[in-house]
Amino acid sequence: MANKAIKYRAYPTAEQSIMFAKTFGCCRKVYNLMLSDKIEGYRTTGKFPAVTPAQYKNEYPYLREADSLALANVQMNLQAAFRNAFRKSRDKNNGFPKFKSSKHSHKAHTTNNQKGTVAIIDDKYIKLPKIGKVKAFIHRNPDDSWVIKSATVSQESDGKYYISGLFEFDNAENTYVVDKTNAIRLRF
Template sequence: MANKAIKYRVYPTAEQNIMFSKTFGCCRKVYNLMLSDKIEGYKATGKFPDVTPARYKDEYPYLRDVDSLALANVQMNLQAAFRNTFDRSRKKKNGFPKFKSAKHSRRSYTTNNQKGTVAITDN
């Protein structure tokens, strides 16, 4: 069976809006932290270190409040950006990954549905 993607337009409640805003901000924060650590690690050792979102949860406790799968997907997106940058077989060359801006970044994130954690209700 092939994977399916379905796009919905949702009208969240005020409480859900707050949760979405927190998740957008945390995803951007984790992406920028991981990119910064990769750059600093390369300057220090000449190799890009492996970084994970769990590494930042002690320093930034508010990261524990948002969906951990969204943060894991941010890590995978950053890994894909690095892979695309340094892949010699690609015809179109991608530039080095850029930091996400609070003002100009797209307010979206990807999560995974595990055991019905994401649901559409008719209310």
């Protein structure tokens, strides 16, 4: 199995743009809350506590408006940042995780596909959880055998939106085969 990402230009409605902005903000808020609690827990106990996005939803009810899988991916991103910061082999020069700023942070969130919650519909729309059908320019259709695993919604600094779909496909479909004359052919 192999993965391939295809990035599509999205044209959300005004309501969908507001929902994207809310989700970006909620993801940043949860990341900063979890990082703050991990730092505070280390100061008091000497160990980094386990934190989840669900523990903040009672104190911050607006977090319920955002896609729960996007918030879960934020938790996984923070865990990866801690793993990279404390990795023994320092092949990358990763420092301690930093708080995300509303002015300088990358506006993006990733959601996972669960039983068809993310899909390409009619070669015109991309379906996302809690957002619905977002109009998009589908310049490349995935093969029928490809399975969509996740979608990342991002906003560039010029205000344009993009949705990047991550597809999983069988690697045997696109393999190189060497024949007896040592010429390489691509099998389709």
